[in-house]
Amino acid sequence: MASDEFLPIKGMSDIISPEVSLWQLVESRAREVFHAYGLTEIRTPILEREELFIHSLGNTTDVVQKEMFTLDYQGKMRLTLRPEGTAGVIRSLAGAGPDGRQARVYYLGPMFRAERPQAGRRRQFHQIGAELTGEANPLADAECLAMQAHLLKAWGLSQCRIKINTRGLPEDRAVVADGLRTVLKPHLDGLCEDCRRRYEQNVLRVLDCKNPACGKIVEGLPSMTSFMSEASRSYFEEVQYALRLLNLEGEVTPRLVRGLDYYAHTVWEISHPGLGAQDALSGGGRYQIMMNGKPVDGVGFALGMERVLAALNAEGVHAEDLVLRPKAWLVSLGEAALKENLLLAMTLRRLGVACGMDLTARSMKAQMRAAGKSGAAYVLIRGDAEMEKGVFQVKDMVASKQEEQALPEIMSLLLPDITPPPAGG
RNA sequence: GUGGGUGUAGCUCAGUUGGUUAGAGCGAAAGAUUGUGGCUCUUUAGGUCGCGGGUUCGAUCCCCGUCACUCACCCCA
Structure with missing residues (x-):
């Protein structure tokens, strides 16, 4: 048994042969697919100012509140190991002026979150992601999701399940949250302990609670979309129309919620049956992030590399067969x-x-x-x-x-x- | 952060109701075959039984603590 000093830090792993062969295959296929869609690669720093993540992800999210690796640099600034890729990419694109507001980029690399490791979750994990900036456009959302489906197919994954939902216009977010609190209030006593906390901090999360008692209560509530404006609902209708046009099956899942504050309009999640408890391969959606007081609009997704590899394993693709x-x-x-x-x-x-x-x-x-x-x-x-x-x-x-x-x-x-x-x- | 499980050879794991030199399979090295891999047989190397403390004549085994790994919750990709 290896002595502790030869082990990497908790939740971090050395990626060596034969597994690294699978990483290389997945990465090179991804580059090919992104190229077909006209995306170019962007490599942003792994270390960013802490405020960037607080502002873009939202300071009540768990990622910001308890999962960031932040270090104090000589008492002058607080630097954070990026917990996700979108914030840094949008920072970079926003700084590029008008060009950055109509960009098509992809990235891949390590992300860091200080959680307890488990199957499909590491403290250093790796994401492949894409960001298409530009004003909200249902066709862009559909194209982005189609590109992601293409990618999964190019890797040989056939058992993926795509769930979609909408969070509505950015200005609807507060209305929806208030609406949900109003209809939930009479049921507060019936909710689980976690959900009573969520009611205050992140009320949308009550919708996808796994507790059966909470599920029962949620079933009886009006759907999230019913609190949204007409514009939000028709936007989502158009996204669904475009997806049908592209022959894509997305299961509309009214209880699907994304965790980060920047999401607006279309959101989706792709899961795989071979993964265990952390079965989400990927998440994505449309967002609006304020940079220096100005909104940047875009649509994008991120795939968990380790989860993609686990899914490939589950579908019978093994690294040993790929070693050169x-x-x-x-x-x-x-x-x-x-x-x-x-x-x-x-x-x-x-x-x-x-x-x-x-x-x-x-x-x-x-x-x-x-x-x-x-x-x-x-x-x-x-x-x-x-x-x-x-x-x-x-x-x-x-x-x-x-x-x-x-x-x-x-x-x-x-x-x-x-x-x-x-x-x- | 909370809870469960597991730590014995490079790997996968037996084992001892507490007792002398802790075992197997795979892997490694060498030989059988004086210049030929895979199959077979033989041999050899490799262990602070995670770490610290306690109980005991005696602990790898029982107790306490600790660390690591792992699964799940929470959350997310």
């Missing part, structure tokens, strides 16, 4: 062959042929075992006899066949994809 194997393995018998093989390995690598070898001339059996374990397709064996003739014993590890070959033949075996330079070039 060397094309060749060099086996050296004797010191002279060892040195010549090192030189050959460097040459092959410059030509783009991944190859490995043992740097000691230990027993052939041991070297063959290492070759087999590496998964190399071919093994090139060279000893004194081969050195003298200028040849190699070339073993095809899959077919388990071996023949003597000279270097030119070996090159065409290892470099079959090399195309001759264009004529006249």
Whole structure:
């Protein structure tokens, strides 16, 4: 058992092979899909001023109240490890002037929240997200959700469930909260302890309480949308129309609530049955964030990388199958062959042929075992006899066949994809 | 932050109703096969039984504390 000093900090993990292969695959497919939609990557700092998150996420949210890693920098400022990606991206885009208000960007990277770790929840976790800024437009919301569905499909996830809802116009948020409190007030005694606290602090959360008693009370209440303005309701109708146009199934879920204050209008959540208690793969929606007194509008989503990977595992995609194997393995018998093989390995690598070898001339059996374990397709064996003739014993590890070959033949075996330079070039 | 579960070899786990040298499988290293991986057989290496204290003639086992991991609540992706 590893001693504590070799372990990373609680809730943080080293990402190593073979798992890292899956990360790379997921990230590269994501880049391809984002490119197809005209998004460019944005990389913002991991450390931001604390106020940025307090103002954009809302100072009554749990994320801000008890989950942020904040440090005091020489008594001059309070710096926070970003707990989510949107706030930093919008800060950056707002600073870019008018261009930033019509931007299409994606990001990926680590986020930090000081929660107790559990399945699907780490203190350092990773998100892939997208932000499309621009004034509220139902078509933009639908496009964003469609892009996300496309992404999940590109990863090979087929069992996702999309739930959508609306929070209405930004100015409706207070009206809805007041309305809900009014109709909930007579039932206060029947609510669970948590919900009596939520009633004060974050009344929308009462709607998705898991407690059956609370659920019963909520069922009898008028829906959230009934407190909203006509404009909010018709906006949501148009979003749903656009989703049908794009052939997307979104389950309208009136009790779906997003936790952060900046959400307005369309919100959604995508869950996966293979995940356990934290079954949300992703959340997203339209938002309006005040930056320097001016509103920035946009629509976006964030996917939890670790949860995507867990979902892929649940659907039978395993990192072990994706690990890159060397094309060749060099086996050296004797010191002279060892040195010549090192030189050959460097040459092959410059030509783009991944190859490995043992740097000691230990027993052939041991070297063959290492070759087999590496998964190399071919093994090139060279000893004194081969050195003298200028040849190699070339073993095809899959077919388990071996023949003597000279270097030119070996090159065409290892470099079959090399195309001759264009004529006249 | 609250509650439950688990800490024994690199990994997965047995085990001892408290008693002498703590076991297995997998993995690793070497050999059987004097220059050939996977299958088989043999051998070897590898352990402060998470850490600290208590009870006891004696604790890996019982008790207390602590730390770590893990699951769930809360919340979120």
